[in-house]
Amino acid sequence: MEKLSNYTFNRANGFRLKYFFLVFLLLNFFALVAQPFLIPQPQKIELTSGYFPFSASTTFDLSNNEENQTLELLNSKIKLLFGFEINGSKPKFSENFISFQLNNELQPEEYKIKIAEKSISILYGKKAAQHAISTLVQLFYFNKNSTGASKIPCMSVEDVPVFKWRGMHLDVSRHFFPVTFIKKYIDILSLYKMNSFHWHLTDDQGWRIEIKKYPKLTSIGAWRKGSMLGRYRDHNIDTVSYGGFYTQDEIREIVSYAAARNINIVPEIEMPGHSLAALSAYPEFACIDSVFEAAKTWGVFDDVYCTKEKTFVFMEEILEEVCTLFPSEFIHIGGDEVPKTRWKTCPNCQNRIKSEGLKNEEELQSYFIRRIEKFINSKGKKIIGWDEILEGGLAPNAAVMSWRGTEGGIAAAKQKHNVVMSPGSHCYFDHYQSTPEFEPIAIGGFTPVQKVYAYDPVPTELSAEEKKFILGAQGNVWTEYITTASDVERMAVPRVIALSEVLWTPKQNCDWENFSNRLHEHQQFLKIMGINSSSSIYDVLYKSIPSDNNDYAIELQSQKSGKIYYTINGKNPTTDDQLYTKPIKLNATATLKAALFLENDSTGKLLEKKFYHSLSSGKKITFIEPPSSYYKGENGFHLVNGILESGAEIRNKCTGWCNADAEFEIDLGKICSIKKISVYYLNDKKNEIFPPQNIIFSFSKKSGGTELKNISHSNSVHINGDHVIEEFENCKARFVHVRVLNPKRITNNNSAKKDCWILLDEIHIE
Ligand code: ACM
Ligand code: ZN
Numbered sequence: 001m002e003k004l005s006n007y008t009f010n011r012a013n014g015f016r017l018k019y020f021f022l023v024f025l026l027l028n029f030f031a032l033v034a035q036p037f038l039i040p041q042p043q044k045i046e047l048t049s050g051y052f053p054f055s056a057s058t059t060f061d062l063s064n065n066e067e068n069q070t071l072e073l074l075n076s077k078i079k080l081l082f083g084f085e086i087n088g089s090k091p092k093f094s095e096n097f098i099s100f101q102l103n104n105e106l107q108p109e110e111y112k113i114k115i116a117e118k119s120i121s122i123l124y125g126k127k128a129a130q131h132a133i134s135t136l137v138q139l140f141y142f143n144k145n146s147t148g149a150s151k152i153p154c155m156s157v158e159d160v161p162v163f164k165w166r167g168m169h170l171d172v173s174r175h176f177f178p179v180t181f182i183k184k185y186i187d188i189l190s191l192y193k194m195n196s197f198h199w200h201l202t203d204d205q206g207w208r209i210e211i212k213k214y215p216k217l218t219s220i221g222a223w224r225k226g227s228m229l230g231r232y233r234d235h236n237i238d239t240v241s242y243g244g245f246y247t248q249d250e251i252r253e254i255v256s257y258a259a260a261r262n263i264n265i266v267p268e269i270e271m272p273g274h275s276l277a278a279l280s281a282y283p284e285f286a287c288i289d290s291v292f293e294a295a296k297t298w299g300v301f302d303d304v305y306c307t308k309e310k311t312f313v314f315m316e317e318i319l320e321e322v323c324t325l326f327p328s329e330f331i332h333i334g335g336d337e338v339p340k341t342r343w344k345t346c347p348n349c350q351n352r353i354k355s356e357g358l359k360n361e362e363e364l365q366s367y368f369i370r371r372i373e374k375f376i377n378s379k380g381k382k383i384i385g386w387d388e389i390l391e392g393g394l395a396p397n398a399a400v401m402s403w404r405g406t407e408g409g410i411a412a413a414k415q416k417h418n419v420v421m422s423p424g425s426h427c428y429f430d431h432y433q434s435t436p437e438f439e440p441i442a443i444g445g446f447t448p449v450q451k452v453y454a455y456d457p458v459p460t461e462l463s464a465e466e467k468k469f470i471l472g473a474q475g476n477v478w479t480e481y482i483t484t485a486s487d488v489e490r491m492a493v494p495r496v497i498a499l500s501e502v503l504w505t506p507k508q509n510c511d512w513e514n515f516s517n518r519l520h521e522h523q524q525f526l527k528i529m530g531i532n533s534s535s536s537i538y539d540v541l542y543k544s545i546p547s548d549n550n551d552y553a554i555e556l557q558s559q560k561s562g563k564i565y566y567t568i569n570g571k572n573p574t575t576d577d578q579l580y581t582k583p584i585k586l587n588a589t590a591t592l593k594a595a596l597f598l599e600n601d602s603t604g605k606l607l608e609k610k611f612y613h614s615l616s617s618g619k620k621i622t623f624i625e626p627p628s629s630y631y632k633g634e635n636g637f638h639l640v641n642g643i644l645e646s647g648a649e650i651r652n653k654c655t656g657w658c659n660a661d662a663e664f665e666i667d668l669g670k671i672c673s674i675k676k677i678s679v680y681y682l683n684d685k686k687n688e689i690f691p692p693q694n695i696i697f698s699f700s701k702k703s704g705g706t707e708l709k710n711i712s713h714s715n716s717v718h719i720n721g722d723h724v725i726e727e728f729e730n731c732k733a734r735f736v737h738v739r740v741l742n743p744k745r746i747t748n749n750n751s752a753k754k755d756c757w758i759l760l761d762e763i764h765i766e
Contacts (some may be wrong), residue, residue, distance in 0.1 A: 165472030173203035270334030293691035366392030437647025538604025631656030699733030
């Protein structure tokens with residue numbers, strides 16, 4: 001090989017290089033400009049000259065091979081987008097036709113599209129027909145003109161995915177969704193080239209798959225006698241019977257529907273935990289002699305399958321039918337959240353531990369999974385389970401789905417086991433995707449689209465060799481708080497679209513700005529397709545942040561870039577109002593109204609939020625009694641950040657003390673005249689959060705306990721609703737010492753065993 005240093009740079013070379021570079025840039029620019037809308041972005045697009053006219057008179061070539069199904073799939077989308085269907089023709093026309101051809105030399109998920117002026121020719125690997133269809137319908141739609149037809153720029157597309165497991169999950173146990181919706185969900189997945197549907201078919205709240213050998217699983221186990229209304233913590237349960245299940249005929253129909261769209265269905269049969277619904281039908285497989293019911297509430301329950309011999313017969317006979325119904329290479333066996341409570345005192349389980357020479361109940365769980373794995377392997381299939389299946393030792397051939405962060409996935413890959421990444425931080429689509437107080441109730445968390453898009457499924461902790469075990473990633477839609485099909489769509493879309501590009505497109509080609517522009521174009525496309533997509537990327541998110549001079553400032557942000565205009569005078573903002581360029585400081589309490597503007601039009605929801613401003617705003621807090629590590633409230637800043645919290649996530653925004661008084665000092669920065677102090681707190685006695693017993697204010701011109709003077713509180717401080725207001729006369733101080741008495745101290749009676757929390761939201765000093 002010639003040494004590179006032999007190359008000598010001269011002006012002519014330099015010019016040629018520059019010229020070449022310019023042409024290269026221009027070609028790329030045109031490729032991007034002409035096709036800025038495809039999601040996921042294909043690996044390679046090369047534009048050539050001319051256009052292919054697409055209209056109702058375009059035909060589909062059926063002369064070479066049987067592509068009737070492809071034509072049907074293509075037409076189902078064309079019909080929605082254009083209102084017409086195209087005809088198949090045999091022999092093929094000499095112009096304006098589309099041809100599909102299977103090519104076994106391509107990788108299974110690889111496809112190539114060549115668009116010329118007279119024809120569109122597609123070659124596809126054996127699992128890639130749907131991928132080519134998805135690209136094609138996007139090309140047709142996004143090049144549609146006012147006449148309702150399209151002029152598609154001539155080009156060649158060469159495309160293949162980066163990851164081989166591109167999955168979405170759906171929990172149909174907490175809430176049940178009918179066959180028509182399962183098909184629609186599969187359609188959504190296939191439209192964005194996902195290839196795996198993890199169907200969470202069994203859980204405590206309902207068994208959803210017909211098993212011929214055990215009919216009570218569905219006649220009894222598919223029904224619960226009530227469901228939770230609202231948040232878990234409110235503990236309201238209705239008495240309405242709720243349930244449903246899929247017959248084996250329906251499952252076969254769905255499996256075949258999915259296969260036609262290159263979606264593999266991975267069924268999940270939960271074991272040994274999350275099994276109350278099954279135990280309600282067949283209580284003989286539990287550790288204790290009892291009667292069980294499908295759960296009405298969400299959570300993790302102590303009653304799990306017993307490890308006695310007959311349970312394994314039961315499980316294997318169920319799995320026998322499951323393996324026959326689903327062609328999937330993988331069967332998901334759950335394995336998560338298994339309390340060992342019952343096993344610890346069950347004679348059968350303790351015998352099992354002894355007879356198998358196991359150390360403890362963790363190893364008993366591993367024994368359970370290994371036995372099931374042996375059975376599934378004997379059917380020519382593999383198991384995949386949640387990352388708890390690592391505990392007590394991984395079964396020899398098991399794949400791991402990493403949900404409690406990435407650690408489980410990393411550990412499994414290091415042990416040379418296949419891994420699907422699905423960490424709560426980026427892949428739980430049951431989390432909030434916008435400001436919780438303005439969103440319907442979700443389970444918690446905050447996983448906006450932009451965060452999903454930033455996900456890299458391959459942990460940097462792994463070596464190149466270990467990285468090969470990361471098959472891909474999966475988004476999970478748990479449905480405790482998702483009750484309707486339309487809500488499933490709102491939670492899944494557009495996060496699934498972001499995940500689809502993360503998993504399909506090489507990382508170096510992923511760019512949020514570019515993606516969010518394409519996603520913006522897709523919103524209308526989704527609407528026409530009848531898909532309910534969240535518009536959260538246009539929401540204005542707010543945050544109170546510490547600013548200079550011991551104050552706070554309001555930071556505004558949107559995921560989609562654009563201009564944010566705002567007002568603090570009550571008017572709805574227009575482009576004539578204040579343009580947001582830096583965090584906003586207030587000098588009095590005000591209601592902020594803000595909205596994102598794209599091309600001078602307001603887009604998305606109007607943010608409307610009151611911010612309080614007083615002498616204490618953003619001032620330094622010194623804790624005398626430190627708050628609980630769970631509710632530290634950003635070292636006191638949350639007490640003075642100007643926001644009266646609301647919404648489902650309110651607790652996490654408060655500062656909390658457990659079984660102790662709250663005690664702290666506020667430094668107002670200078671001596672001020674103090675007339676009134678308002679203390680806002682949470683009152684949620686059901687959840688051990690109590691109003692203050694009393695509040696003692698002390699004032700001083702200097703900091704520190706012994707210096708405190710001018711104590712002017714009264715024992716009869718007025719406690720009302722969710723706040724306390726105390727008024728003062730002739731009070732001048734720089735330091736305000738606040739002690740909020742925890743009622744536990746005073747009412748130390750029989751209920752004293754319970755925790756007693758004080759959760760403070762805001763302190764306003766005027
Ligand atoms: C899970 O979220 N329990 C796997
Ligand atoms: Zn037992």
